Amino acid sequence: MRAYSFKLLLTIGAVLSALVPTASSQTPPLRYDGTYHCTSADGITHHLRFYPDGTVISAATPSADTPSKIARWFHRDWPLLPSGRYSVQHDAIQITLNANLPKSLPEPYQSAVPRTQHYSGVIGRDYLILRRSGWEGEKRYVFVRVPLPKRPNFM
Numbered sequence: 001m002r003a004y005s006f007k008l009l010l011t012i013g014a015v016l017s018a019l020v021p022t023a024s025s026q027t028p029p030l031r032y033d034g035t036y037h038c039t040s041a042d043g044i045t046h047h048l049r050f051y052p053d054g055t056v057i058s059a060a061t062p063s064a065d066t067p068s069k070i071a072r073w074f075h076r077d078w079p080l081l082p083s084g085r086y087s088v089q090h091d092a093i094q095i096t097l098n099a100n101l102p103k104s105l106p107e108p109y110q111s112a113v114p115r116t117q118h119y120s121g122v123i124g125r126d127y128l129i130l131r132r133s134g135w136e137g138e139k140r141y142v143f144v145r146v147p148l149p150k151r152p153n154f155m
Contacts, residue, residue: 036141067144095119
């Protein structure tokens with residue numbers, strides 16, 4: 001009887017372990033301790049930084065500006081960075097960014113820049129696959145852990 005009970009417990013344990021998600025099968029977390037970046041064919045690197053409160057910021061820089069080079073100023077307190085909100089459902093992410101153009105920018109330039117950009121995609125382990133409205137195809141943003149200041153340093 002004792003051997004039968006032990007086998008039954010092992011069988012029940014195996015069934016339950018197959019039904020309960022493990023840490024490796026859970027949704028990968030969105031990272032806040034660095035930036036996600038993607039370099040396009042034209043040599044521009046697009047950076048995204050997420051905050052736990054649902055805020056996201058963006059910057060486009062020459063490809064020589066690596067995440068560690070922009071970390072000192074890439075902060076939500078910099079008023080000209082595009083910023084917005086994001087939401088996560090399981091491994092899906094939705095992002096809305098708003099352009100923060102200076103009022104002194106001449107009208108032809110202001111009308112050339114989209115005021116709002118919408119992204120949708122999936123969160124992977126240390127990467128995002130995103131599609132932006134107006135883009136052809138998807139882009140892969142790779143996460144890079146960099147020390148990020150609490151406040152921007154513009155100097």
